[in-house]
Amino acid sequence: MNIIFRGIKRHIKKDFKQVPSNQKSKPFVGVFTSIDENISFIKNIFSCSDDLIIKELNVRNKRGILVFLNTMTDSDKIQNNILSPVLEANGDQLDSVLKSKFLKSDNLIKAKEELLNGSCIILFDRDQEFYRLEVAISKARAVIEPNNEQVIKGSHEGFIENLLINLHLIRKSIRTPDLIMEHLSVGEHIQSKLTMVYMKDLANKEIIKEFKRRIDYISMDHIPSIGSLQELIEDSTWSPFPQILSTERVDRVIGHLNEGRVAIFMEGSPSCLLIPVTFFAFFHSPDDYNSRWMIGTFIRSMRLMSIAIAVNLPAIYIAVIGFHFEVLPDDLVLPVVSSIRNIPFPPLIEALVMELTIELIREAGVRLPARIGQTIGIVGGLVIGDAVVRAGLVSNTMIVVVAITAVAAYSIPSTEMSDAVRFLRFPLMILASTFGFVGIVFGFMFTLAHLCRLESFGTPYFAPWAPFRLKDLKDTFIRLPLWKFNTRPLDSNPKMLRKQSLSRGWKTNESNRE
Amino acid sequence: MKGIKSILLVLCFLLTGCWDQHLMKNAVLVQILSFDLTPKEELLLGVSIPIIEESSGGPQAMVKSETFSASGHTPRDSRLKIDHEIAGILDTSKNKLILFGERMAGTGIYPSLDVIWRDPRNSLGATLGVVEGEAVDLLGIKPKHETNVSEYIQDALTSAEENSVIPSQTIQTLASEMIDPGEDTVLPFLKMNKKKSAVVVGLALMNDKKYSGNLPPQESTLLLLLENKKGKNARFTKKVNKDDQHVVNEYISFNVQDMKRKLKVQVKDREVFVSINLDLKISVEEYPKGDVPKDIERLNKLLSKELTEDAKQVITKIQQANCDAFGIGRRLIAFHPKTWEVQDKKDYFKNIKFNTTVKAEIIKHGIVR
Numbered sequence: 009m010n011i012i013f014r015g016i017k018r019h020i021k022k023d024f025k026q027v028p029s030n031q032k033s034k035p036f037v038g039v040f041t042s043i044d045e046n047i048s049f050i051k052n053i054f055s056c057s058d059d060l061i062i063k064e065l066n067v068r069n070k071r072g073i074l075v076f077l078n079t080m081t082d083s084d085k086i087q088n089n090i091l092s093p094v095l096e097a098n099g100d101q102l103d104s105v106l107k108s109k110f111l112k113s114d115n116l117i118k119a120k121e122e123l124l125n126g127s128c129i130i131l132f133d134r135d136q137e138f139y140r141l142e143v144a145i146s147k148a149r150a151v152i153e154p155n156n157e158q159v160i161k162g163s164h165e166g167f168i169e170n171l172l173i174n175l176h177l178i179r180k181s182i183r184t185p186d187l188i189m190e191h192l193s194v195g196e197h198i199q200s201k202l203t204m205v206y207m208k209d210l211a212n213k214e215i216i217k218e219f220k221r222r223i224d225y226i227s228m229d230h231i232p233s234i235g236s237l238q239e240l241i242e243d244s245t246w247s248p249f250p251q252i253l254s255t256e257r258v259d260r261v262i263g264h265l266n267e268g269r270v271a272i273f274m275e276g277s278p279s280c281l282l283i284p285v286t287f288f289a290f291f292h293s294p295d296d297y298n299s300r301w302m303i304g305t306f307i308r309s310m311r312l313m314s315i316a317i318a319v320n321l322p323a324i325y326i327a328v329i330g331f332h333f334e335v336l337p338d339d340l341v342l343p344v345v346s347s348i349r350n351i352p353f354p355p356l357i358e359a360l361v362m363e364l365t366i367e368l369i370r371e372a373g374v375r376l377p378a379r380i381g382q383t384i385g386i387v388g389g390l391v392i393g394d395a396v397v398r399a400g401l402v403s404n405t406m407i408v409v410v411a412i413t414a415v416a417a418y419s420i421p422s423t424e425m426s427d428a429v430r431f432l433r434f435p436l437m438i439l440a441s442t443f444g445f446v447g448i449v450f451g452f453m454f455t456l457a458h459l460c461r462l463e464s465f466g467t468p469y470f471a472p473w474a475p476f477r478l479k480d481l482k483d484t485f486i487r488l489p490l491w492k493f494n495t496r497p498l499d500s501n502p503k504m505l506r507k508q509s510l511s512r513g514w515k516t517n518e519s520n521r522e
Numbered sequence: 523m524k525g526i527k528s529i530l531l532v533l534c535f536l537l538t539g540c541w542d543q544h545l546m547k548n549a550v551l552v553q554i555l556s557f558d559l560t561p562k563e564e565l566l567l568g569v570s571i572p573i574i575e576e577s578s579g580g581p582q583a584m585v586k587s588e589t590f591s592a593s594g595h596t597p598r599d600s601r602l603k604i605d606h607e608i609a610g611i612l613d614t615s616k617n618k619l620i621l622f623g624e625r626m627a628g629t630g631i632y633p634s635l636d637v638i639w640r641d642p643r644n645s646l647g648a649t650l651g652v653v654e655g656e657a658v659d660l661l662g663i664k665p666k667h668e669t670n671v672s673e674y675i676q677d678a679l680t681s682a683e684e685n686s687v688i689p690s691q692t693i694q695t696l697a698s699e700m701i702d703p704g705e706d707t708v709l710p711f712l713k714m715n716k717k718k719s720a721v722v723v724g725l726a727l728m729n730d731k732k733y734s735g736n737l738p739p740q741e742s743t744l745l746l747l748l749e750n751k752k753g754k755n756a757r758f759t760k761k762v763n764k765d766d767q768h769v770v771n772e773y774i775s776f777n778v779q780d781m782k783r784k785l786k787v788q789v790k791d792r793e794v795f796v797s798i799n800l801d802l803k804i805s806v807e808e809y810p811k812g813d814v815p816k817d818i819e820r821l822n823k824l825l826s827k828e829l830t831e832d833a834k835q836v837i838t839k840i841q842q843a844n845c846d847a848f849g850i851g852r853r854l855i856a857f858h859p860k861t862w863e864v865q866d867k868k869d870y871f872k873n874i875k876f877n878t879t880v881k882a883e884i885i886k887h888g889i890v891r
Contacts, residue, residue, distance in 0.1 A: 333546040334615035334645065341551065341616050342585055342670075346574040348547045355545075442539035 037116040043071060043133045046116070050075060053120050060123075067094060067102060071133040075119075076143070080126035085143035090128055106130075110139035148173050154256035154278065156423055161298040165258040171201055171275040177258045178205055182265065186210075192220070194237070197229040201275040202237075205261075210268035212501040215284060215465050219270060234277040243463050248431050250424040251464040253285040259294045268502025284464035286471050286499045288484040290425035291315075296487050304487040311419060312485055318417035318429045319455075322363060323440035323448050325409045326355045331444030347404040356441035358402050362410040363437070365392060367430070471499035550610035553587065553672035555648075556657035557597070557634045558623035564593040565626075565634065567600035568658035569612065570671055587671045589661040597637050614638075617645045618676050620693065621657040621712070627726065627733030632700065638693060646694040649679055651710040652726035652733055660714050675720050679710055682722040686743045686753035686778075700731060703867060704851025706844075708745070711736045727845035730868075735843030741836045748798055748833060748878070749847055750783040762824055763811060774821065775808035779885060787853045789861045794870075796850055797877040800833070805886035814887035822883055829880035837876045846871040 040046050047062055054060045059079040065072040076086065089109070097105045110130065113119065114137045119129050126144025151173065153159075154166035167174045175189060186209045192202040202223070206216065222241040231237050238252050239245055255261060256278050261271050264282045272281040282289075291311050296304040328335060329348060336344060351358060369388035373381050393411075396402045413433070420426040432455065439447030462469035472480035480497045482488045491511040496502045510516075556568035568591040575584040590607055594600035605612050620638070622631055631650070638644045653660050661671060668674040683690045688710040699707045711726040725742040727735045737745060743756050756778040763772045780803040788795045804825070806814050814821070840847055851870060854862040866873070 329546040331542065331544055333544075333549070334643070336616075338616065338618060342572055342574065345546065345551065345572075346585075349574065351547060438536065442536045442543075444539070444542065447539060 035117050039114050039116055039131070039136050039138055041134055041136070043073060043131060046131050047073060049116060050119070050123075054123075065094070065130065067097075073131050074128065075123065075131065076128040077123055077126070080124070080145065081128055081143045082145045086128055089143060090130070090141060094130070106139050110141050112137050112139060114138070146170070151177065157255060157257050157260075157293075157421065159257075159293065159295045159298070162294045163257075163259045166256045167258065167273075167278045167280060169276050169278055171203060171273055174273050174278075174280070175203060175205070178261065178265075178271070181258065181262050182207075187265075192223055194223055194226050194228075195230050196227055200231045203273045205265065205271040205273065207265055207268065210266070210496075210502045210504055211270050212268060212503060215270060215467070215501065218465055219272070219283060231274075234272075234274045234279050234281060237272075237274060238281055243465065247458065247462060248428040249287065249459065249462065249469070250290070250422075250428065251285070251462060251469060253282040253289055253422070254279040254424065255282065255422075256280070257294060263294070263297070264289075267496050268500045268504075284467040284500055285469075286464070286467075286484075286497075287459060287462075287469055288312075288472075290422040291420060293421040297490070301487055301489045308487055309485060311421070314416035314419045315429050318413055318420070319433050319436060320448065320452070321409055321413050321416070322359050322433055323436040323451070324445075325406070326359055326437055327440040327444045327448055330355045330441055344405055348406075350400055351403050352401070354441070355406075356437060358406050359410070359437055360434075362396075362402055362406055363413070363433070366410060366414050467499050467501060472497065548610055549613035550608055551616050552612055552614045553617060553670075554619040554621060554661055554675070555597075555614065555617055556591075556621040556623070556653075556661055557626045557631075558656050558658050559626045559629065560593050562593075565595065565597065565600055566591055566593045566623075566658060567597055567604065568661050569601075569604055570661045571608070571612075572670060572672070585670045585673075587661075587669070589658070591658050597634050613643070615643050615645050617648045618672050619651060619679075620648050621651045621653050621660060622733070623657040624652065624654055624733065626657070627652045627709075627728075630731045631728075631733075632731040635693065639697060647692050649676070649692060649710070650696060651675075651679070651712050652736075654711070654713045654723070659717075660712065660720055663714060663717055663720060665719050675712070678712075678720055678722055682710065684754045686746045686751075686756040687722055687739050688725060688742065689746055689749070689751045690753065699849075700728075702849075702852060703730075704846065704853070704855045704862070705849040706730060706846040706871075708737075708742075708845065708847050727840055727843040727847070729844040734845060735839065737836065737839060741832065741839070744829070744832055745836050745840065745847060747778065747781060747800060747802070748783065748836070750781075750785075752778060752781060756781075757807070758829075759808075760825060760828055762821060766811065768810070771811040773808070773810070774806060774825075776804040776806050776825075776884070779803045779805045785848065787850060787857065789854075789858045792861055792864055794850070794854065794858075794861065794865075794874045795877065796848070796874055798833075798848075798879075800829075800878075800880040802829070802880065802882045803885045804882055806884055806888065809887070813891050814884065815891060818884055825882040825884075826880055829882055830878060833878045833880050834876075837878060841872050841874070841876075844869060844871050850874060 037049070040049065050062070051060065054077075057077075059077050061074075061076055061078050063074040065074045074086075074090070093105050093109060094102065113122075116138075119138055119140070122140050122142075123129060125142070127140045127142045130139040148170040149168050151165050151168055153164040157166075165177060167177065179187065179189075184207075186207050188206055188208045190204045192204060193199045194202055204216070204219065219241065226237075226240050228236075228240070231240075234254065238250075238254065241252070243251050253264070261280050261282065264285075265271055269282050269284065272283070291308065296308055299307075329344070333341070333344075348355075353361075365388070369384060369392075372388070373384045376384060393407055397404055397407060417426055417430045420429060436448060436451045439451045441447075443450070459470045460468075460474040468475060471477065472484055477498055479495060480499070482492055483497065491508070494508055495505045496507050498505070550571050552569045552571055554568075554570040556570075558566040558568070560566045568589055570587045570589050573586045573588050575586060590604045592600045592603035592607070594603055601612060620635070622634075626634070638646075638648075660675070663671060663674075665671070665674045668677070679688065682688045689708065691707075696707055699705050707728045708725045709728060710722055711724050713721050713723045715721050722739070723736075724739045725737045725745065726733055727737065729735075740758060743758065746752060747756055757775060758778075759773055759775045761772050762774045766772050782801040784797075784799040784801075786797045788797070811817075851862070854865065854870075862870075
C-alpha cells in the first residue's frame, strides 16, 4: 500500500519539476597573448597535478609550449605525430604542417577538456589560438563474445569498454548514411560520454526527443555506470520489470536498430541500452533467428512457458498442499502425501527456505573464481539438496518443484528479466500460502494489470498483447519464417513500417523463368 | 510508527486467509467409504485409509490400507466417532469408492449419500457399488498382488467398465438419475471371494433408491448394450454346436465391434409399448471348430436368436426388479405426459410391454478361417 502511495506521490511531483539544470551555455576563456599567462592558467586548472607535462618548444625562435597529460597520452604518438613533423619542418612548412595535422581552437576551457581526453596541445607565443591533436593511449581489450549472452550460431562479437570501438562495430555492420550517431555528455562534475545511435529513416523522433529531455534532467556529479543511467531515465523504477533492454551483443543491437529503436552507448561500459522495448524483447535471443524457424518457435515458446513456471510453480504447489489437494490426480496423491507427511514446517517456510538457499548458492557462485565455484556447486547442489531431504526438513516433491523453478528461471536469456521473474515469485508464494489459488489469481491479475500499464518511453510495454496486434505476434510468442515478417513491429513506432516484400519471390516466379 | 502500522495493516490483510488453510500433511485420506446396517438398525460406517510404509531407499513407498468402523445414527455421527479414534483429520476429498452392504442398499441408499452432495469438500468422482453381504468386510480383504485395497477394487471396476459389465458412472452423474422418478440406476455388484479378492459379479438393480435384484455378468453386458452404453469391449460366449467330440468346439466367443440401437416408445390406449432393436456387428474371437465363413449364415441366425432370447430374459428380470434402467419413464414424462399422469408412478415399469429383437452379424473373424 505504502509503495503504491509513494509511487503516486512521485508521479505528482514529477509534473511540477522545474527547468533542466545543465542546459547552461558553455563557458569561454580566450587564449591569453602571453604564453606565461597561459601556462599559469592551465597549471591552475589542473592544480599543478604531477602528470601535467608542459614542455618548452622553440621552433625557429618562436617560443611555444607543448602541453599534455602523460597519464592519458602515448609518448610514441607524441614523438611520431607531433615532435618530429614540427621540429623537422623548416621555413614556411611549419604553418602548413600545423594546419594539416592539427585542429585549431581558441577556447582554453575546450583545451582543458581535450587534455582530459588525451589530446596534446601546442601553444605559441602571441598566438590567440592553440593547436591540438589526439594522442591518447588506446588500451582496449579484444572484441570477444560476452559471457552473459552466448549463442550457439551467429556472430560472436560483443561490445567492450571502449566507446569508439563499440561504435565502429555498429557502423561496420550498418554501412548506410542513415545511421546517425549523436554524442551527448552527462554528469555535472565528471562528465561521461554518451552516444545515441539510431536509424534516421526509422527511429521515431518523439522517442529521441524524450530521451534527450530525460538526459537533460540528470544533475548528478558523476554517472558511475550505464546501470545508473538506466535507473535515471527509466519510466517506472517502482516496477520489478526492466523497461530498458541492456545487451552486450552487436547483432542484437543491430536487429533492434533496424526495427526503429534507439541504442545508447556509454564510454567505459560494454553494455548498450535499447529503447523503447517490450516485455517480450527480453525473451528473444539471436539464436532464434539463426536456427530454423520451427526450432526457433519451439525454443521461444519454451522460454515463455518458463516464465509461467518460474513465477507460478512454487506458489501453485504451496496452494495445492496447503489448501486444495483435491485437485491432485488420484495416482499422484499418495506419493505426494508420503513425501510431505513428516515435514515439520508449513509449506511456505519449506518453500522459502529452499528458494532462498538456491538464491544464495547462485549469489555465492557468481563472484567466486571458477575453481572454488565448483565447490559451491557440489556443496549447494548435492549436499544441501540431498541432505535436507534425508534430514526430513524439506520434502522430496518440494525439491523437485524448486529445481524445476530454478531451471525455468535461468532459461530466460536476459539476466535482468530472470531476476525480475525470480523476485516476483516470492510475493506470489506468500499470497498462495494465505489465500490458496484465490491468492495466486489475485497476484497474477495484479501483475498483468501492472504489465499492461507500464510504458517504455511512451510506448506500451506489453505490446503486442496490450494493445493487441495480431501481426506482431508473429515475432513474439513464436517465430514464423523470416520471409513472413513484412512489417516492423508497431511498438517502437517506426517511421517506416514496411520491411520487405516477397523475399522468397523466386519460388512463385519459377515458372515464369522458363 | 507509521511503518509498524502499515506492516500491521498488510498482516491483517494477508493473515485472514490462514483460517481456510487445510494442510495436506495433517489430513488422513479416506479412500473407501462403506455403509452397512447393524442388527440394531444403526448405521455402520467403514473407512479404508492408506498406510504408507517408508521403504528404505526405494523410490516408491509401500501403501497398505487399514479399516476403521463405527456405528451411529447418521454417516456424520459415525464419522465423528472414527475421527476420535485416528490421528489426524479424516478427509473424504480424495475418496474413490462408496460401497453399500446388501441390507443397507435394500433400505435405500439416498439418505447416506445426502452428506456427500451437501458438503463441498467431498469427492464427486467416487464410484458407487453394492456388495453382497456386509460391505465393511470387503474393506478388510488382503489381495496379494496389490496391497492397497481401494486401488485394487478401483482397478477391478475399471476393467469391468471396459468390458461393459458395469456402466461408467460417478456420484455426480448418478445424482440426477437417482432423484428422477422416471429413471432408475444400476450399480456395480461386488462379491468377496474367500477373504482375498473382490469380484465384480454383475449389476445391482435399483428400484428407485433401493436395491431390488441383480444381474450376472453376461446379462449385465447385454443390458448395457440395450441401454446403448457399450464400453470398450462387450464379449459373449455362446454355445452354437451340439455333441462335438471336444466340449470346447461347441462354443463361440465374440466381441461386439459396432452397434446400433433403436428404442421406440409407443402409447396405445394408455398402454405403453417399447420396441428395442439392437443391431450388432460382431467379430469372432474364438471358434475352435474353425471355418467361420462356411458357417457364417447359420451362426448369424443362431446368435441373433439366442441373443434375442437372452435380451427378453434380461428385460423380464429388470421388470421383476422394477428397475427402469432405460429411463422409459423419462420419455413418457417428456413425450406422453398424459399417459404418465395416469400411470402408477411406482410400478409403471412392470406393466410396459417390451418387444426386443437383436440382430447379430459377423463382420470379422480374425486372420484364420
